[in-house]
């Protein structure tokens with residue numbers, strides 16, 4: 001007998017801290033997201049037009065926003081491509097860093113990817129982005145490949161990381 005069993009990884013992201021809330025991104029967030037991008041990614045920030053296009057790409061694209069009493073504290077997003085979901089972005093406002101919100105957002109992406117049936121979560125990150133690399137590695141991502149000189153200015157290498165969300169046990173034929 002031949003059988004394939006998919007065992008879903010346990011994905012239970014920590015609850016959002018008191019005073020914060022996780023929700024789907026809305027059209028009304030676009031201006032605030034574009035403003036935050038300009039601060040966080042000065043070399044390749046997504047403009048308001050880029051955000052409109054990203055949100056128009058739903059449901060394949062999937063963006064989540066974390067708010068606190070002062071507005072958007074962080075955001076993250078996915079592209080659901082079937083077996084693989086790609087992390088499009090993860091970002092936390094500078095005023096909110098170091099408090100576990102990046103880990104929370106990544107956990108939410110993982111939960112959403114599992115919910116769409118993905119077996120793997122993949123992403124690309126600048127090789128010199130120590131904070132992001134530490135976050136991803138602590139969350140179980142492993143390095144798959146290196147794209148030399150991918151990011152400009154620099155050039156800076158891109159690391160391609162992957163996290164497996166499920167394990168497949170294939171029975172004997």
Ligand SMILES: CC(C)(COP(=O)(O)OP(=O)(O)OC[C@H]1O[C@@H](n2cnc3c(N)ncnc32)[C@H](O)[C@@H]1OP(=O)(O)O)[C@@H](O)C(=O)NCCC(=O)NCCS
Pocket residue numbers: 040089090091092093096097098099100101102103104124125126129130131132134135136138
């Ligand atoms: C990367 C980023 C999302 C992390 O957000 P954060 O809320 O500060 O991260 P957390 O508090 O959840 O930290 C989770 C883990 O990440 C690592 N980490 C976070 N910031 C770090 C830093 N400055 N230096 C080293 N490790 C860091 C730690 O391992 C930490 O785990 P620990 O607390 O158990 O040690 C945030 O720094 C950010 O928005 N950076 C700019 C945008 C960006 O580069 N995004 C990634 C694009 S690929």
